Amino acid sequence: MQWHGVGEFFAMGGYAVYVWGSFGACALAMLVEPWLLWCERRQLLKAMR
Amino acid sequence: MKPLHAFHFASPATFYPLAGRLQPLFALLALGLAVAGLYVGFFVAPTDAQQGDGYRIIFVHVPASWMSMFIYCVMAFWAAVGLAFNIRLAAMMASALAPTGAMFALLSLLTGALWGKPMWGAWWVWDARLTSELILFFLYLGFMALQAAIDDPRRADKAGAILALVGVVNVPIIYFSVRWWNTLHQGASVSMTKSPSMAQTMLWAMLLMALAFWMYSIAVALARLRNIILERERQTEWVRHAMAWRG
Numbered sequence: 001m002q003w004h005g006v007g008e009f010f011a012m013g014g015y016a017v018y019v020w021g022s023f024g025a026c027a028l029a030m031l032v033e034p035w036l037l038w039c040e041r042r043q044l045l046k047a048m049r
Numbered sequence: 050m051k052p053l054h055a056f057h058f059a060s061p062a063t064f065y066p067l068a069g070r071l072q073p074l075f076a077l078l079a080l081g082l083a084v085a086g087l088y089v090g091f092f093v094a095p096t097d098a099q100q101g102d103g104y105r106i107i108f109v110h111v112p113a114s115w116m117s118m119f120i121y122c123v124m125a126f127w128a129a130v131g132l133a134f135n136i137r138l139a140a141m142m143a144s145a146l147a148p149t150g151a152m153f154a155l156l157s158l159l160t161g162a163l164w165g166k167p168m169w170g171a172w173w174v175w176d177a178r179l180t181s182e183l184i185l186f187f188l189y190l191g192f193m194a195l196q197a198a199i200d201d202p203r204r205a206d207k208a209g210a211i212l213a214l215v216g217v218v219n220v221p222i223i224y225f226s227v228r229w230w231n232t233l234h235q236g237a238s239v240s241m242t243k244s245p246s247m248a249q250t251m252l253w254a255m256l257l258m259a260l261a262f263w264m265y266s267i268a269v270a271l272a273r274l275r276n277i278i279l280e281r282e283r284q285t286e287w288v289r290h291a292m293a294w295r296g
Contacts, residue, residue: 002095002096003092009091012102012103012105013096013101013102013103014101014102014103015101015102015103015105015106015167017163018103018106018163018164018166018167019102019103019105019106019163021163022106022109022110022159022160022163022164023109025156025159025160025163026109026113026156026160029152029155029156030265033148033149033152033269034076034268034269034272037269037272037273037276038272040276041272041275041276041279044276044279044280044283045279045292047283048279048283048288048292049292
């Protein structure tokens with residue numbers, strides 16, 4: 001492992017904003033999409049009762 | 050085996066429960082592969098000699114870009130099948146894939162910008178690779194907007210299919226853009242014709258993340274397909290029956 005401590009890991013060699021921005025955007029999108037689909041499904045099922 | 054066996058799942062009524070059973074399987078695979086990919090990407094793959102730790106963006110950028118192109122091809126394939134054989138489920142499959150493909154095209158552009166700023170000094174350039182990927186994003190949006198604008202779902206399917214098929218020419222343009230033109234975007238590090246030009250562990254992280262994104266796409270496409278089926282077939286006997294059984 002190349003990291004010496006948590007601080008260095010989160011600093012990403014000075015690229016923190018870009019690296020965490022990229023991974024954060026992907027994580028957010030890939031959590032929101034399934035959540036929206038789940039909401040849509042619940043609404044569809046509710047409307048059918 | 051009956052000759053019709055392969056077509057058994059081509060009906061929404063039979064595919065709906067199958068999709069429901071497959072969906073958690075693919076979701077679980079996506080999660081496991083993502084955990085493995087993130088571990089290799091952040092704790093095993095070394096810092097790059099030229100790009101420092103900024104290069105780690107490729108672990109999401111490349112998979113997102115690959116998926117945006119691959120999903121478009123799959124979407125166009127199902128659209129063509131739906132159009133040629135008049136299969137409702139195939140057309141629904143195409144519609145179910147479009148929003149996820151659009152999301153990956155957007156993520157590709159966004160993570161590309163976040164890589165471009167520190168490495169090139171620009172968020173965006175009108176490079177052939179970047180521009181054709183932007184067009185791909187607009188093709189997805191166009192497909193969804195067109196389908197949303199037509200009330201009759203079967204007519205919407207047909208119109209969308211034509212658009213999807215015309216737009217498919219853009220995919221090879223994106224893929225080969227770095228070879229056909231002098232682009233600022235670098236050439237392929239991984240291709241089918243030569244061995245990859247990157248460290249093994251970096252390659253592994255990228256491939257694991259690509260597989261994770263792939264499994265994720267299948268899981269959400271199945272979930273959306275189930276929603277589309279429910280919405281379009283809600284008047285049918287089988288849906289009512291299934292709902293009554295559900296309680």
